[in-house]
Amino acid sequence: MRRAWVLALLLAACSEEDSFDPSRPPGDMTFAHPDAWTGGTAVPPPGPGGRVLITNSLDDTLSLLELDGVTRADWRELARIPVGLNPVELEGPHHTAVAPDGSAYYVGISNYVPGAGSGPHGTHGSGADDGYCLKLDARDNRLLGSVRVDPNPGDVIVSRDGNTLYQTHFDTLRITEVAKRGGTKEEMTARLAIIDARTMTRKAMVPVCPAPHAIRLSADERTAYVACWSDEVAIVDLSASPPTSTLVKVAANVGTAVSPLHEPYALTLSPTTGEVWVSSMSSRFVQVLDPRTGAMDPTRAKRPLGGAPMFGAFSSDGRTLYLPYQRVESLAYIDPLTGDVRREVELASAGCLNVHQATLTPDERHALVVCEGDHVGPGTLHTVDLVEGRVLNTVRVGIFPDSVSILREQP
Amino acid sequence: MSAGRVLGAVLAACLVTACGDDPVTAAEYGEQLFRDSRLSTSQFNRFSCATCHATTPTSEEGRIYSGYTLHDAANRGSWWGGYETNLLDAVNFCYVTFMRGVEKLPADSPQSRALYEYLVSISPDTNAQPLPYTVVKDIHEVARGDGARGEAVYVAACQECHGAPHTGAGRLTDAASLLPEVTEDYATLFPGVPASLVFIEKVRHGQFFHIGGNMPPYSREALSDEDLGALLTFMGL
Numbered sequence: 001m002r003r004a005w006v007l008a009l010l011l012a013a014c015s016e017e018d019s020f021d022p023s024r025p026p027g028d029m030t031f032a033h034p035d036a037w038t039g040g041t042a043v044p045p046p047g048p049g050g051r052v053l054i055t056n057s058l059d060d061t062l063s064l065l066e067l068d069g070v071t072r073a074d075w076r077e078l079a080r081i082p083v084g085l086n087p088v089e090l091e092g093p094h095h096t097a098v099a100p101d102g103s104a105y106y107v108g109i110s111n112y113v114p115g116a117g118s119g120p121h122g123t124h125g126s127g128a129d130d131g132y133c134l135k136l137d138a139r140d141n142r143l144l145g146s147v148r149v150d151p152n153p154g155d156v157i158v159s160r161d162g163n164t165l166y167q168t169h170f171d172t173l174r175i176t177e178v179a180k181r182g183g184t185k186e187e188m189t190a191r192l193a194i195i196d197a198r199t200m201t202r203k204a205m206v207p208v209c210p211a212p213h214a215i216r217l218s219a220d221e222r223t224a225y226v227a228c229w230s231d232e233v234a235i236v237d238l239s240a241s242p243p244t245s246t247l248v249k250v251a252a253n254v255g256t257a258v259s260p261l262h263e264p265y266a267l268t269l270s271p272t273t274g275e276v277w278v279s280s281m282s283s284r285f286v287q288v289l290d291p292r293t294g295a296m297d298p299t300r301a302k303r304p305l306g307g308a309p310m311f312g313a314f315s316s317d318g319r320t321l322y323l324p325y326q327r328v329e330s331l332a333y334i335d336p337l338t339g340d341v342r343r344e345v346e347l348a349s350a351g352c353l354n355v356h357q358a359t360l361t362p363d364e365r366h367a368l369v370v371c372e373g374d375h376v377g378p379g380t381l382h383t384v385d386l387v388e389g390r391v392l393n394t395v396r397v398g399i400f401p402d403s404v405s406i407l408r409e410q411p
Numbered sequence: 412m413s414a415g416r417v418l419g420a421v422l423a424a425c426l427v428t429a430c431g432d433d434p435v436t437a438a439e440y441g442e443q444l445f446r447d448s449r450l451s452t453s454q455f456n457r458f459s460c461a462t463c464h465a466t467t468p469t470s471e472e473g474r475i476y477s478g479y480t481l482h483d484a485a486n487r488g489s490w491w492g493g494y495e496t497n498l499l500d501a502v503n504f505c506y507v508t509f510m511r512g513v514e515k516l517p518a519d520s521p522q523s524r525a526l527y528e529y530l531v532s533i534s535p536d537t538n539a540q541p542l543p544y545t546v547v548k549d550i551h552e553v554a555r556g557d558g559a560r561g562e563a564v565y566v567a568a569c570q571e572c573h574g575a576p577h578t579g580a581g582r583l584t585d586a587a588s589l590l591p592e593v594t595e596d597y598a599t600l601f602p603g604v605p606a607s608l609v610f611i612e613k614v615r616h617g618q619f620f621h622i623g624g625n626m627p628p629y630s631r632e633a634l635s636d637e638d639l640g641a642l643l644t645f646m647g648l
Contacts, residue, residue: 022449025521026435033437036527037518039485039498060494087494087504088546088619088628119550119612120604121621129621142497 043079045139046102050362050408051078053105054370054381055093056398058113060084062093062141063381063397067406070366070383075393081141083107085132090116090125095403097158097165099197102409104144106165106197107134108153127152127173133165133193135200138407145200149193154213158197159221165195166224168212175210175229179258185210185230188257192226192236194243206243209234210257214267214311218274218291225276225289227264230257233278233289233296250278250287250296262287266311266357270336272318277336279309279323286323286334300339305332311357311403315364322367322386324355331358331369331384343389347371350391351380356402358384366392370404437521441529444522453511457584460526462571463509463627466533475568475634477617477627478505479542485527485534492544492630502526508618509627545631547615550608553640561645564638565590568629576645586625591646607648614639 049068056063061080069075084091092110099105109132116125131153135144154170169190178187188210194203211229217238218225224243226234231254232247255261262280264287269276275297276289284304288297307327312334314321320342321334329348332341347355347369354372361368366383373379379401383392444450445466448459465471465480484490485498495501499518506512516523565576569590574582579589597606612620617628629639 020443020447022444022447022522023452025440025525029435029437029440029521029525031437031524031528033524033528033531036524037497037499039488039530040500041488041496081496082494084494086619087491087501088617115548117546117548117616117620119616119620120601120609121612121616124548124620140497142500 041079043081043141046407048409050102050406051138052368052381053096053098053403053405053407054397054401055083055096055107055403056080056379056400057092057094057110057402058090058375058400059398060090060093060113061398062096062107063395063401064141065381065395067361067408070361070368071385071392073393075383075395077395077397080398083134083136083141084109085134085143085146091132092116092125094153095156096405097156098405098407099138099158100160100162102138102407104135104138104197105405105407106156106158107136108132108149108156108167109134109146110153110170112152127171131169133167133195133200135197147193147195147200147202149195149202150191150205152190153193154211155215157215157217159217163197164203165193165197166215166217167193167195168208168215168226169193170211170213170229172211172229175257185257188230192224192243192245194238204242206236206245208236208245209247213265214279216267216269216276218269219271223291225267225269225291227267227278229260229263229265231255231260231262231264231280233264233267233276235289235294246294248289248294248296250280250289251283251285251298251301266309268312268314268321268323270318270321271314271316273336275336277312277321277323277334279311279325281308284308284325286321286339288339300336302339305341306330310355313358313360313367315360322358322360324358324369326354329353329355329371331355331367333386345384345389345391347382347384347391350382351394352382353380357404359404359406360386362406362408368404368406370397370401372400372402375400437525437528438532439529440521441525441527441532444526445529448510450522450526451506451510451512453513455586456511457586458510458625460505460510462583463505473563473567474571475564475638477568477629477633479544479632481530481533483534483536483539485530486537486539487541488539489541490544492546493541494544498527498530499523502530509625511625543632546628547631550612550615552605552607553611553636553643555644556637556641558641558644560638561641561643564634564642565645568634568638568642572626591648594646594648605648607643610643610646610648611639614642 052065054063090113092113094110097106111129112127113125150169152171154168171190191205209228212226214227224236262283266279274291278287305325309325312323331345333343352371378396381395463478490501503515617626
């Protein structure tokens with residue numbers, strides 16, 4: 001009898017099934033690797049020269065390039081890295097914002113990816129799903145946080161102190177669906193997400209206008225200007241509680257949200273006058289909003305460009321607006337005083353198709369111009385020498401790149 | 412020494428001898444975690460890492476896993492077809508998405524480190540390369556195959572979670588649907604859509620692409636169209 005008891009005790013003591021508790025690891029466990037989870041493909045952190053970020057919206061990647069190589073003829077991607085919350089589905093990264101201290105960057109996830117998949121449960125990537133704003137660590141490009149926003153995130157910017165993000169929603173699907181059921185313009189209105197960048201939580205969701213896209217802040221950051229697909233610019237008073245939106249028609253002749261005549265899409269703000277330059281895709285005009293009066297100034301929108309104007313950049317002295325436009329595929333140097341095009345740099349011969357955005361290098365000697373490509377094969381990034389007026393290089397990036405940012409600690 | 416004390420000493424010695432007195436290595440503990448669904452603290456989880464992954468160079472005979480074998484996985488450099496480039500992130504995607512982990516595994520917990528050491532212990536090839544992962548994005552019909560092969564595919568790929576056909580006997584969780592009986596609901600849920608398409612979608616997309624649930628998707632590399640077609644025949648679809 002005693003022998004049987006001892007045997008039972010031994011068996012019970014040694015039964016892993018009974019004794020193993022995943023929540024209580026052995027105290028005397030020995031580790032062979034002091035540094036865990038080292039596996040993977042690491043990209044070096046950005047150097048002091050800064051890094052270029054490009055969102056490739058149809059293949060869920062970011063192209064990373066070291067800014068130091070910007071003038072080299074053989075400039076190439078340092079890496080092309082995946083971005084998103086989900087490695088199974090395509091999520092459509094769309095636009096980036098960079099933390100002023102260079103520690104992090106933000107990417108809007110649009111979930112708009114035509115051809116992303118379909119089945120009896122429906123088509124995926126139509127933009128019907130909510131979007132996200134992601135916060136990624138600049139050192140290792142890993143996710144630091146995310147926040148769910150509304151469908152079709154468009155543009156995203158960050159406040160000067162790095163504490164607040166502003167995310168628009170280019171929700172043209174909403175316009176279509178509301179129109180189909182005979183709804184009102186108010187129902188077509190999409191919201192501006194105001195996000196705490198530290199906690200990645202939503203502070204406010206402000207109704208703005210139908211399909212708001214580009215957003216820029218006034219110098220005092222009390223006002224946001226938003227390009228609205230409905231032939232309007234929204235002036236958002238951020239100092240009000242809650243923030244309020246006032247809509248200004250971009251021209252005397254305008255259409256509706258359903259049938260716009262101009263299709264405002266991008267904005268560029270003068271650093272000296274605060275004037276808002278509105279890039280309207282279908283009319284090809286660049287229209288000017290005077291921030292002092294809150295009214296458009298038609299005198300400088302004399303004639304349309306040869307193609308859809310997109311996201312441009314001002315020189316810091318405010319004397320030149322570098323504005324890319326499509327069809328011709330050109331970078332126009334615009335005189336802000338007159339609205340006239342002073343000079344152009346042709347991009348098509350360098351391989352640019354569907355130019356989307358231009359940004360300036362910190363020394364303002366070069367423009368980085370990203371071109372979407374044909375949305376099937378790779379898009380391109382080009383360095384333009386602004387003084388010589390020529391393209392220095394062409395870098396192939398991912399599919400449908402639609403934003404270019406420079407990640408760099410601000411002086 | 413009394414007889415009782417002698418017995419106690421002998422018993423203690425037996426316990427040490429029987430159970431072993433060497434400290435547990437992290438890799439050993441990690442393997443236990445790998446095979447235990449309780450790695451996830453979710454009360455609803457029944458999946459372990461071993462539910463979806465083999466650990467030998469090739470899967471054992473008669474098993475089709477939705478995921479690749481994790482033999483050499485630690486050294487592959489990227490996972491999920493290149494869409495995860497950090498090993499812990501790749502693990503955590505599974506942990507949160509399929510195992511219902513409430514929070515991601517931290518890099519520095521004893522459990523997490525032990526799991527890492529186990530993965531390293533089964534990854535002898537330091538030059539292991541990333542493996543392709545092809546999501547079947549758009550759902551189309553596939554040619555039907557042999558029913559006997561389909562039964563073998565069912566046993567190899569489906570039975571672990573769904574249990575025996577028709578009864579679900581032995582299924583991993585009651586949340587796993589009865590096959591093929593669940594397809595009888597498809598006509599109501601998806602009027603006008605062949606049940607086979609819904610079934611194919613579920614296999615190919617798992618819980619993704621608006622579907623929901625907890626199932627992992629079967630990529631083209633994990634399950635061929637031929638085997639899927641055979642499975643459909645066995646399911647009577």
